[in-house]
Amino acid sequence: MTEISSPMRPQMSFAGFRAIGRWWLLLALIASLLAFAAGRPQMLDSGNIVTILRSASIMAIMVLGLTWVIAAGKIDVSFMQIAALANMTTAGLLAQGSGWALAALCGIAIGAVVGLVNGVLVGRMRLSPLITTIATGGVCASAAAAIGAGTSIRIDDTGLLGDFLAARLGPVPLIALFVAVLYAVAWWMQERLTFGHYIYAAEQNEEALVDVGVPVHRLLVLVYLISGVCASVAGVLLAASLSSGQPMIGSSYFIDGLTAVFLGGMMIRIGRPNVIGTATAVLLLAVLVSGGALLGWPDYQREIIKGALLLAGVAMAVRMGRALDGFAKGGRS
Amino acid sequence: MTATSRLPSGFYRVLAFLALVAAVVAIFALIEPRYLSMRNLTAVTRHMAANGLAALGLTFVVVVRKYDLSFPGIASFAAMTIGFLIAGGYSLGAAIAAGLGVGIAVGLVNGFAVAYGRLPDIVTTIATGSIVGGMAFLYTGGRTIFQNFMTSGLIDLNDIRFLGLNASFYFLIAIYGVAYLVLHHSRFGASFRAAGENPVSAHLSGIPVRLYTMGAFAVCAATAVLAVVLILAESGTADTNEGANFLMPAYAAVFLGAALLGGASIPATLAGTALITILLDGFSLLGVPYYYSDGVVSLILLAGVVLFDERLRREAAFLMTFLGFGRKIGETHP
Numbered sequence: 001m002t003e004i005s006s007p008m009r010p011q012m013s014f015a016g017f018r019a020i021g022r023w024w025l026l027l028a029l030i031a032s033l034l035a036f037a038a039g040r041p042q043m044l045d046s047g048n049i050v051t052i053l054r055s056a057s058i059m060a061i062m063v064l065g066l067t068w069v070i071a072a073g074k075i076d077v078s079f080m081q082i083a084a085l086a087n088m089t090t091a092g093l094l095a096q097g098s099g100w101a102l103a104a105l106c107g108i109a110i111g112a113v114v115g116l117v118n119g120v121l122v123g124r125m126r127l128s129p130l131i132t133t134i135a136t137g138g139v140c141a142s143a144a145a146a147i148g149a150g151t152s153i154r155i156d157d158t159g160l161l162g163d164f165l166a167a168r169l170g171p172v173p174l175i176a177l178f179v180a181v182l183y184a185v186a187w188w189m190q191e192r193l194t195f196g197h198y199i200y201a202a203e204q205n206e207e208a209l210v211d212v213g214v215p216v217h218r219l220l221v222l223v224y225l226i227s228g229v230c231a232s233v234a235g236v237l238l239a240a241s242l243s244s245g246q247p248m249i250g251s252s253y254f255i256d257g258l259t260a261v262f263l264g265g266m267m268i269r270i271g272r273p274n275v276i277g278t279a280t281a282v283l284l285l286a287v288l289v290s291g292g293a294l295l296g297w298p299d300y301q302r303e304i305i306k307g308a309l310l311l312a313g314v315a316m317a318v319r320m321g322r323a324l325d326g327f328a329k330g331g332r333s
Numbered sequence: 334m335t336a337t338s339r340l341p342s343g344f345y346r347v348l349a350f351l352a353l354v355a356a357v358v359a360i361f362a363l364i365e366p367r368y369l370s371m372r373n374l375t376a377v378t379r380h381m382a383a384n385g386l387a388a389l390g391l392t393f394v395v396v397v398r399k400y401d402l403s404f405p406g407i408a409s410f411a412a413m414t415i416g417f418l419i420a421g422g423y424s425l426g427a428a429i430a431a432g433l434g435v436g437i438a439v440g441l442v443n444g445f446a447v448a449y450g451r452l453p454d455i456v457t458t459i460a461t462g463s464i465v466g467g468m469a470f471l472y473t474g475g476r477t478i479f480q481n482f483m484t485s486g487l488i489d490l491n492d493i494r495f496l497g498l499n500a501s502f503y504f505l506i507a508i509y510g511v512a513y514l515v516l517h518h519s520r521f522g523a524s525f526r527a528a529g530e531n532p533v534s535a536h537l538s539g540i541p542v543r544l545y546t547m548g549a550f551a552v553c554a555a556t557a558v559l560a561v562v563l564i565l566a567e568s569g570t571a572d573t574n575e576g577a578n579f580l581m582p583a584y585a586a587v588f589l590g591a592a593l594l595g596g597a598s599i600p601a602t603l604a605g606t607a608l609i610t611i612l613l614d615g616f617s618l619l620g621v622p623y624y625y626s627d628g629v630v631s632l633i634l635l636a637g638v639v640l641f642d643e644r645l646r647r648e649a650a651f652l653m654t655f656l657g658f659g660r661k662i663g664e665t666h667p
Binding site for chain 1: 400460461626627
């Protein structure tokens with residue numbers, strides 16, 4: 001995309017300014033890490049770093065697909081409820097005595113089905129993405145609560161998945177390495193495959209993309225399917241990580257997920273969500289949560305800060321995105 | 334979404350809607366005879382009042398082709414503000430006025446950001462909803478407020494009855510009546526709807542599109558606060574997530590109503606609210622656990638938007654013209 005649209009963009013005169021504009025989120029991450037470390041030295045303890053990386057890893061898996069949904073100009077507000085449903089499905093099956101492999105696969109399969117339904121309704125039937133995913137999310141939330149009859153389900157043995165989450169390579173948890181590889185592959189898909197180019201093209205002008213013969217419907221179905229699968233994988237991992245199925249888990253990930261994607265959209269490809277930006281923003285949020293907890297901030301203050309970050313992220317992404325391609329789109333819309 | 338004011342098709346749609354309601358009521362009454370009792374009718378109308386108010390403001394936002402996801406957060410914040418002031422000894426009127434004030438202020442911020450700042454509506458309102466939802470904790474750190482609620486007269490709002498129905502229901506009907514006249518039978522309403530149908534030509538016709546968009550968000554916030562006042566009066570306590578239950582029923586009411594009556598409008602939202610409340614109330618009377626209610630509402634909403642999908646509607650309209658019913662295929666919004 002950068003290569004394609006750069007001739008249309010007004011050239012920025014200061015390369016240094018541009019670099020800061022593209023990488024400032026990374027600077028913010030480092031700065032906040034250092035600031036918290038200055039206030040509370042425990043911040044940089046290896047135990048704390050591992051905790052941060054572990055929670056950020058699960059979060060990162062959950063919002064990987066969401067990044068592409070939003071990059072394609074759509075929205076998915078069902079992702080956290082898909083995670084909750086996958087989480088409860090896994091826990092419910094384990095409580096009934098089935099093995100981890102089957103329980104995890106069923107959880108992921110359910111997520112895939114919901115993602116597919118979202119994709120068909122939005123991509124094929126052209127329904128409003130917000131209304132559709134509000135509704136499917138509501139169904140998932142209800143189903144998740146129904147599995148446990150309104151309460152959580154305890155998991156006695158977290159199995160191989162629990163070992164995988166607990167495993168570390170030196171100071172780094174194994175799951176973080178896994179997520180790093182996953183994101184590297186996703187970055188490659190987004191940058192080097194036509195898949196990625198079409199996602200950004202769909203955001204710009206869906207009809208033009210249809211006219212040149214790109215199967216946009218199938219692309220959208222695929223993107224929603226990926227989002228459903230990512231969310232459900234995260235839900236299954238959460239079952240192992242929390243040793244329980246929690247039906248209400250969704251609401252706590254809702255703002256975080258969207259904040260991560262939109263903040264991430266202010267990095268590298270300014271105004272456009274991308275996987276590296278999402279990964280950085282997820283880390284930033286995890287650092288804020290951990291640092292805030294160490295400094296004794298109450299939960300609601302963090303909610304307010306996250307909301308403010310999301311608002312700032314969107315405002316800046318829109319402003320900068322508009323400043324960059326304002327000429328290409330012919331100024332006022 | 335097209336306007337609803339074409340009488341013939343609208344008339345049949347209203348008939349179909351009434352038949353649907355009658356069928357639903359009949360099914361519930363067959364399973365559970367108590368469904369037709371006066372007591373249940375009172376309960377239905379009372380539940381309808383809060384959900385209907387929340388959905389009313391959302392209708393204005395949807396008419397200008399935007400979404401608002403912040404009104405549950407606004408309602409929670411306003412609920413705690415009102416509760417805090419009542420507990421602090423202020424009068425009921427002052428507390429409600431203050432609640433409306435903070436709610437409308439947040440609504441104006443939303444509207445300003447979306448209309449003048451041209452920020453994306455969904456994400457902006459999710460963010461502001463999260464901020465004010467967090468601010469609901471500021472007063473007490475999350476503890477429930479109930480002091481002075483009995484003596485302030487707030488509870489009495491819930492108990493006033495007239496002809497067996499709660500005063501809140503008459504309030505709902507009155508405010509819907511006003512909204513109907515304003516949106517569908519005034520010059521202001523016509524230009525307001527034009528601003529939603531086609532912002533560019535509305536702007537070129539001299540309609541202050543951005544101002545109207547901002548106003549729609551303020552109205553949405555205001556009705557959410559009014560709705561939460563009814564909930565406060567009913568429960569007698571103010572909680573930090575008092576507004577959380579508004580989201581699904583309000584969206585379902587607006588979009589189910591729009592699907593049933595062929596476009597977002599005040600009567601459509603009232604119809605949607607009525608249908609959803611009747612269903613939810615019936616399920617709770619049958620003893621269906623609470624956690625199914627969101628799922629039921631979601632499924633109805635999904636069924637509504639799928640079955641009344643614009644393409645399907647257009648094909649149905651085409652079929653009607655083809656069969657000689659004479660109605661031109663409506664030009665739809667691209």
